[in-house]
Amino acid sequence: MDAPATKLTCKVSHRLLSVVLMLLTVTSVMSGCSDPKAPNRKNFTDAINRAIGDSIFVSLEEMPVSEFNGGHGGRRLAKLDQRFETGDHYLKTRKMLFNDRKKELLVSDLVEKGMLIPWMEGYYTGRGPFDAPVDVYLFKAAQVHHAQLARAGTTVFYQFYCGKPGVSKIVSWTEPGSSTGVTISSVTYQARLTDAPEWATSLRKYLDESLGGEKEAMLVLTPEGWRTR
Secondary structure, eight states, rough: OHHHHHHHHHHHHHHHHHHHHHHHHHHHHHHHHOOOTOOOOOHHHHHHHHHHHHOEEEEEEEOGGGGGSSSSSSGHHHHHHHHHHTTTTEEEEEESSSSSSHHHHHHHHHHHSSEEEEEEEOOOOOOOTTTOOOOEEEOGGGGGGEEEEEETTEEEEEEEEOOOOEEEEEEEEEOOEETEEEEEEEEEEEEEEOOOTOOOHHHHHHHHHHHHHHEEEEEEEEEEEEEEO
C-alpha cells in the first residue's frame, strides 16, 4: 500500500529538484548579465559609448545687422527690419579656400528641407580689403527650435544637433589580464551615427561613413565596472 505513495513522493521530489536547479541556473545567468564587471558585449558597449558618445553639433554664425551696412547691403536694410517683427534670423557661411565639409552638408540639408532660405551669395560686409565673402541665409523663426544658441564674445552661433556616435558591434576582445596592477582587455568594435535628426540626410551619411571601420579600445576594470583607458 505504501509503494504508490512512495513513487508519487519521488516524482514530486524530482520535479521540485528540477525546478530548483532551473531557477538556480537562470539566477546564475542573469547575475552574470547584470554584473558590470563581467567581460561581455553589453558591458564593453556601455563603456565605449560613454567614451565616444558625445553629441555632435555643427554651428552656423549669425549675420548681425551691422554687417549689412557695407557692400551690397544698403538696398536690403528695409527688408532686414522685418527680422525684428517676425523673429527671423540671418546666418552666414564664409567662403574660404578650405571649406568645412560638415558645414557645407548641414547647409545643403537645411536648404533642401526648407529650414534655411538662401538670401544672398558672395556678400562682402565692407569691413576691409581682407574681408572674406559670405553666403547669407534666412533662418525662419519657426525653425529656430532646431538649434541651440551659443556665444563667443560678441559672436552669436546657432548649433545644430546632428546625432552622436555609438557602438554598432563588438567584434572581439582579448581575455582580461593583469597589466601594471590593473585588469585590462583590448576590445575591437565598430561604430555608427545614432540619434541623427530626420532632416540631416547627407550629413548623416557623411558622419556615418567617417565613423566606419574597426576601431580598438583599451578597457580597464574598475570597482564600478569597465571603462576606457
